[in-house]
């Protein structure tokens with residue numbers, strides 16, 4: 001099996017974790033970073049798992065979701081207020097299943113594999129994603145694909 005990685009840095013965004021009883025329920029922000037791990041049992045005709053420059057469209061999706069945005073959980077009770085702020089042009093609201101580091105990694109694992117299926121027809125699979133909020137804190141989602149074989 002071949003493995004490669006790709007890192008995307010510099011996504012300034014804010015979020016709040018409404019279920020937290022401490023200060024994480026308040027809107028706060030970081031410059032997030034994302035790291036992806038890929039595997040393939042066969043290489044492309046250039047000898048690569050995935051062209052490091054082959055993520056331009058995915059980068060646009062990351063920019064749309066995480067560049068100067070406010071992230072809210074889909075079950076946040078204040079969602080109507082945030083939608084109003086978005087309508088007024090005060091924030092750029094993006095709603096995720098779960099905005100924490102682990103939840104964001106799971107969300108991106110699904111999105112990256114949709115992208116890879118489209119661009120490599122299932123040859124390449126993303127098995128791990130790390131979302132980092134600062135030098136101290138990150139959350140990882142890892143999922144292997146049973147019986148993964150290159151086509």
Ligand SMILES: Nc1nc2c(c(=O)[nH]1)N=C([C@H](O)[C@H](O)COP(=O)(O)OP(=O)(O)OP(=O)(O)O)CN2
Nearest residue numbers: 016017023024025099100101102133136137138139
């Ligand atoms: N496992 C996780 N734990 C926490 C998450 C998370 O996404 N996954 N998120 C938060 C908060 O939203 C925030 O991002 C962390 O802030 P904070 O508690 O201030 O973090 P530190 O304790 O590392 O900060 P110090 O400055 O060192 O106190 C909370 N936990």
